[in-house]
Amino acid sequence: MQLSPLEIVRRESLQKLRDLGINPYPAEEFKTTTTIKEITSNFDAFEGKEVVLAGRMMSRRIMGKASFAELKDASGRMQIYLNRDEISSDDEATMYNTVFKKLLDMGDIIGIKGEVFKTKVGEVSVNVKELTVLSKSLKPLPVVKTDADGKVHDAFSDAEQRYRQRYVDLIVNDHVKETFIKRTKITTSMRNFFNERGYLEVETPILQPIPGGAAARPFKTHHNALDIPLYLRIANELYLKRLIVGGFDAVYEFAKDFRNEGMDRTHNPEFTVMELYVAYKDYNWMMNMTEELLEKIAIDSNGTTELTIGENQVSFKAPYARVPILEAIKIHTGFDVAGMDEVELREVCTKVGIEVDETMGVGKLIDELFGEKCEHHYIQPTFITDYPKEMSPLTKEHRTNPALTERFELMVNGKELANAYSELNDPIDQKERFEDQLKLSEKGDDEAMFIDQDFIRALEYGMPPTSGIGIGIDRLVMFMTNNASIQEVLFFPQMKPEKKAPAVELNDDEKAVFELLKKAEKIELPELKTQSGLSNKKWDKTIKGLTKHNLAKVNNTDEGLFVELI
């Protein structure tokens, strides 16, 4: 890897520090006495007192024999003042003239000991008496400056770099850190809410032999010792219900789920869902609980129930409107589709301008009508209830209308935030619904729902009437932090790997093989050799050239010889 001039300078500084007998990466504990936020929010108590702080130097203003710098620790930022004669002991003032002015850089991690004071212009600062190098930074940080009006200049804003190098994003963009702190506040608030009620937080398998509880394309992997395929879970619903069968009254889990589908600004291949199941409750109870929960989360994370989400003002103050889905369709399309069959529904869809095809059943058609014509109207939190049976294979039939189910989705800002049911606990009905699903999806797609026989067996032992809910945590955090993109609320959103360009001159054979390898990423050695069309001797020379340049690697595994990019 070619070093930039800035990086070379820093490496030279690193060596010069060592030459002066200063370890740029010391091992010993550095004991701090307080944090920056403590000082800045409580100046009167700290004025004139000695403090020890550690953090990253974010900027420097050198003015001859005195300097100001900005120190950032986990709690915040503050100014420090360094005076040549106060931090240096020798005649040459090495600590100031050489170490601080020449060898330290923006981004270095330092420790300081000094006295809290206020400058002439009134900025709370620490007058440094002792400076300690704690870690030398070899790569320059982006320089982000904020002017007197609070306007940010040269913001580090390239989305690709921010996501790939989130550590840099967190260092220079303070608001990014705030988003993630708020994320933790939200999940903590939720945990507290459940724990106070005696609900049990549990963990269930992520590696599942049957990926159940939803319809989605799973990630597939293989267990060597058992020699069986395993899937990363697409939901944990069926496992939590097994625990209700087992006699727990209420269980919940913050679950990372995985779906092998498209990515966009609201979908990441791995995402977090909180699922909760409570025995002896129904979906009406669950709506009440959800209102209470969200009101509390809004207050715990934002201090208010009144939030701005994009262009909209949204109030999380309970209670929320409850609208049956067929009623919603009647309101927004003018058609009463209750009791309609497939043919009639298709007609309605065509009339309101929705494209339909023959594979769409009653459930899918109603879903389309709602999704296209209604969903976006529900900005304020609204429970959409009583979905048709075809759309809800895990939901109990509605107590007054056998065509419907006791299900609700919570819509906020025109998007689905939660999905909940009175859970289906009739094992025979459940088996039939699974079989119906299978028939529906037998038209040959890769999302065919597997029938989980063990789950049916569990239900046969008897599951109490139960209500369950799944809340999309990433989406909830997006709402509560007013972020339009899921990538902004995930520390490390999924990205395509960065491909390295060859850093050295390759000959034509090497280039050709490298191109093949770039396409394949990883390939069996004999296969690559065949593709290259090279003679034995040329092949040997070429692959050795590539491995020597650290571009490719040959791996000898149980499954054979593989070549992969480094």
Next chain:
RNA sequence: GACCUGGUAGCUCAGUUGGUAGAGCACCUCCCUUUUAAGGAGGUGGUCCUGGGUUCGAGCCCCAGCCAGGUCACCA
């Protein structure tokens, strides 16, 4: 998967009709003891995403690809 937009210095961005590669900040040298987007003087720094093509000549035009963002499609 389709379409649109973008990729130029460490960061943020300009770059005219196709004619020697630019600015601010950062960095380096010097001056400066309460500054704060510190200031003043001088300077360094580039595979212009990659690979082809057109051309006397390509950052710019054409083709293919890579990566990202957006819109749509897909996603109970």
